[in-house]
Amino acid sequence: MIKVSFCMDRGLRNYQEDCIYVDGEIIQTDYMDCPIEKAVDKLSALFAVCDGMGGLSHGDMASRFVCEKFRMMDIPFSKEGVIDALKKIQHDFESSGFIWSGTTVAGVYMNGKKGIIFNAGDSRVYKYTSERLIYLSHDHSYIQSLVDRGVISYEEAFYHPARHIVEFGIGDVFSQEWDLGKLPYVTEDVLSDDEVYLICSDGLSDYMTDREIHQYLYPDPFDNFKNLLNQLEKVKSDNYSIILVKS
Template sequence: MFKVLFCMDKGFRDYQQDCIYIDGEIFQLEYMKCPQERKINQKSAVFAVCDGMGGLSEGEKASSFVCRMLKKCGIPFSKDSIYRVLFRIQKKFESSGFVWSGTTVAGVVMNGFKGIIFNAGDSRVYKYTDERLIYLSHDHSYVQSLVDKGIISYQEAFYYPEKYIVEFGIGDLFSPDWKKGKKPYIVEDKLEENEAYLICTDGLSDYIPDSQIHYLLYPDPLKNFKRLIDQLDKVKSDNYSVILVKAC
């Protein structure tokens, strides 16, 4: 069983370009009474967020498309299956008629306390523990490439002026990268009893540092999720989508 809390808001943008996927349910609202809550009484489940990009409503359509494809395809619990599903979604996107658009995607495929984390772009998956917030996904972004090369630190990346440059995702924008063999980031993980996954678009991770996210959620992320959202509402600018998942 899984306890799930989630929230989304369009911030000060004209469009809600984020989309949330909660194991078969899709949400794309400008405003949402937060937090929303779900209890999923099954052993396996899939959770994801998408952050669309493109002119006018193309970003909104792109993120919604990927969430609808996640629902249609389903994802078996294996790293190879996740890659094949995401590759299939990319190919469907390329033939869908979208022009010059794309979306990030980040999520977790759960099987009991085991999780497989996946992402393409700069939407993120964290693991909340009593000690700290652990960054499990890996951004496909210009600033992350600087961190990987040792040019700046992970902490410095939060304040870097060009941290908004996304270098990979799903969509026709990223077709050349997929054709060159670039792949989503996929990694296995496992939750302990008091731990939880936090899945979010950059509307959270670009505005509140990891250490403060942990501080706001500590010592009980389910009870303190609203405290995180209340703080985010004070600093928000971009669309944001946040999911908290705890296995029981």
């Protein structure tokens, strides 16, 4: 049994460019009565958040396109299976007729306590533990490249004015990077009984620090999800989408 709770909100934007994928269910709406909880009565399931690129064309359709492709796929539970699936989605996107469009994607493919974490772009996957929030995914962004090179710290990146510059994702705007062999970030993880995965678009991670997110979710993320959302309402601007997952 997999426990899931999720929320999405348009924020202060004129329209919703995020899309959520919850084990075959696709959600894309301006507002909802958050949070929504459900139980997935199966061992293996996939959960993802896609954030259509603001400033490009059809961001809402790009994010939904990826979620719809997930629903059509039977993905092997392996890092290679996830990478191959994302490669196919990119290939299909380039043949879709979308022009100058793109989206991020981040998610967790669960199988029991095991999770395959994946992302392309700056949507994120964290692991909540009783001590802290652990950043499991790896942004494809200009700021992350500065962190990787030791120019700035991970903590300083939160305040950097260029943190919105995304360098990779799904879409025709990223075709050159894919052609040059760049791949999504994929890693494996295992949940302990008291740990929870948190998947989100940058509408959360750009407006709250990891420490703040952990503080508002502590000591039980599912019980305190509403508390996090209430705090986010005070600082929100962008579309935001958040999924909590626990097996």
